């Protein structure tokens with residue numbers, strides 16, 4: 037049956053069985069909508085936007101973004117529209133991927149993918165409980181307000197009267213009209229409540245404005261704009277959703293740049309400016325170039341260097357590295373050539389070693405910022421700069437040598453060697469440094485500091501043990517928690533039933549009258565059984581993707597894909613099922629027997645207890 041046919045049938049069945057409420061997704065969207073969104077977002081296309089995929093047999097394979105790895109362990113199956121990582125166990129539908137990747141709820145993932153496919157969503161009527169939840173801080177409402185505000189700021193900048201001075205500034209900074217459009221640059225007027233007024237006209241609640249960090253309560257108690265007389269840089273996530281704003285002052289405000297405060301959508305140290313625009317190029321070149329400022333990033337793209345992103349005027353954090361690691365094999369940090377840049381580079385080095393990614397450092401010459409450098413020297417020179425970036429170890433090595441050259445202080449030199457050995461150890465344990473490099477480093481170090489290589493080696497080993505311990509801790513802190521399928525024979529039987537049904541839905545006929553979902557007692561299996569049984573009750577012609585489209589939690593989707601795979605590997609569906617059902621029956625009758633036994637025991641106990649009490653009473657009576 038084709039997808040449309042299935043859909044119709046499922047809907048009819050749902051209406052007939054009056055199960056529509058049950059089939060509604062999170063009280064937000066009906067099943068037909070969910071299916072339409074799923075069908076308009078091919079899983080291979082969506083995952084390719086985040087991970088480089090290569091063809092392998094009938095599937096695609098890539099490096100899993102949900103655990104620490106360099107080897108490709110994540111398979112994407114286009115026929116089944118599922119993904120599965122064989123190393124960490126993450127798996128599910130296109131919705132699951134987006135949920136895990138962007139830390140979204142199921143309805144949010146649906147909205148996101150609908151947006152991607154240009155589908156307009158109309159939420160199913162909201163129940164009292166969902167609208168109450170929505171009254172709290174809802175990321176989707178914040179995102180909508182942000183989109184409205186971004187558009188408002190754009191209009192201001194384009195306004196021939198109000199926006200002229202700001203546009204003049206933009207032009208003076210050599211930012212082209214195309215870039216203004218591409219990066220949705222805007223203007224926050226200096227009236228102090230321009231956005232607040234505009235929002236009031238749209239009946240946008242004041243609380244939402246303050247929740248989004250776009251408005252602040254002023255001393256006189258009235259609501260005012262957070263961004264006043266500033267050039268606005270909307271900050272988007274990878275799906276082009278505006279999550280926050282950066283603003284550069286257009287007068288002499290001491291705070292040259294300000295950002296939105298932390299909200300449910302935005303956390304500065306975990307956000308990268310320009311990732312949405314740069315990620316394709318980053319994946320295809322394997323290199324991400326990170327600058328600090330908005331205008332540096334914009335100018336790079338304008339000049340044709342489209343794998344450039346920016347930290348939001350802050351120094352590079354391990355959050356940034358973790359995100360970029362998902363897209364890039366190598367990160368090049370480009371700094372102004374001032375000392376602040378060098379100090380920041382030093383910090384970034386430690387972070388990136390721990391994050392297991394190759395990193396190199398480049399400085400812009402002549403004390404310029406990258407934006408000025410791009411304007412004056414152009415694309416080729418900038419690319420040269422990136423090309424010739426210094427590997428972190430070399431960078432650290434050069435610093436060490438400089439230190440020894442100009443410094444005779446034994447304690448300082450000692451500290452520098454320690455620091456270097458720590459970096460080398462982290463590099464080795466992260467797989468960033470080969471044994472040959474290690475030997476060379478030890479020998480050179482031995483020459484510079486006139487210490488026997490043997491001694492340096494033993495010290496290095498100590499650092500290495502420390503580095504490996506912290507790497508092991510990092511490993512455990514992966515983005516993903518494996519599913520607990522329970523232990524024991526009965527749990528195994530529950531698993532097997534689902535393994536078979538996910539592969540051979542027509543065998544549900546054998547299960548239907550005999551076992552209900554409430555027989556399952558392992559929590560995750562009980563949830564999956566409820567989904568599987570419900571879907572199969574409404575239509576026996578069900579695909580894995582249909583069942584996955586009902587799985588609201590990431591854990592459920594992970595479990596479904598895992599169960600489908602193990603089931604497929606075991607094969608022999610019918611005999612597996614018969615065996616598992618026998619085991620379930622056996623368990624049930626044993627439990628029934630033990631219940632009887634328990635009540636027998638209880639009766640016996642009560643009887644004895646009664647006799648004892650009576651005996652006691654007798655004795656007490658006797659004593660009295």
Ligand SMILES: [Zn+2]
Nearest residue numbers: 100103121124
């Ligand atoms: Zn994985």
